[in-house]
Amino acid sequence: QVQLVESGGRLVQPRDSLRLSCAASGRTIADYLMGWFRQAPGKEREFVAAISRNGITTDYIDSVKGRFTISRDNAANTVHLQMNSLKPEDTALYYCAASRDSSATYYRQYEYWGPGTQVTVSS
Numbered sequence: 001q002v003q004l005v006e007s008g009g010r011l012v013q014p015r016d017s018l019r020l021s022c023a024a025s026g027r028t029i030a031d032y033l034m035g036w037f038r039q040a041p042g043k044e045r046e047f048v049a050a051i052s053r054n055g056i057t058t059d060y061i062d063s064v065k066g067r068f069t070i071s072r073d074n075a076a077n078t079v080h081l082q083m084n085s086l087k088p089e090d091t092a093l094y095y096c097a098a099s100r101d102s103s104a105t106y107y108r109q110y111e112y113w114g115p116g117t118q119v120t121v122s123s
Contacts, residue, residue, distance in 0.1 A: 002027045002112040004096045009117030016086050016121070022079040022096030022114060030074040033099040036081045037107055038092035038119075047105045048094070049081060059105065063089075086121045093118050 008020040020036070035050035049070040050059045058070055069082040079096055094117050097110035104110060 002029070002032065002098050004098065004112055004114035006094060006096045006114045006117035009094060009119045011120045011122065012086055013123050014087060014121055017082070017084045018086060018119060020081040020083065020094055020096075020117060020119070022081075024077045024079070024098070028074065029072065029077050029079065029098060031100075032112075033101055033104055034070075034072055034079045035097045035099060035104060035110060036070060036079075037095045037097060037110075038090075039095070039116075040092040043092075045095070045107050046092075047107070050099075050104060051079070052102070059103070083119070086119075088121045091119060091121050 003025045005023050012018055036048040037045050038048050039045040047061055049068055051070045051072050055072050067085045072079045096114045098112040099110045101109050
């Protein structure tokens with residue numbers, strides 16, 4: 001079993017940058033595709049980004065392409081989401097998740113989830 005804990009969320013202004021981290025324990029994340037999701041109040045949980053086991057292949061939702069970068073450090077058992085040029089519509093609770101699939105953008109494909117970290121973008 002994998003335990004995931006996100007950190008780094010906070011209140012920032014539009015156009016600011018923020019780096020989210022996800023620390024894993026229990027098992028090595030090298031066995032999993034890792035992803036980030038987000039959920040805003042009154043909205044469904046939304047796929048943001050995913051990274052393959054070896055870190056070579058990444059996938060992003062169109063609205064964050066060119067602004068967000070997902071990365072992983074299997075040795076440190078951590079995953080990061082670098083978010084640049086933040087917009088108010090990026091405001092949400094951000095979740096880290098682990099999947100046994102080779103490619104996954106649907107939340108039901110992810111087996112393990114962290115509790116989330118809140119990102120608020122507002123002036």
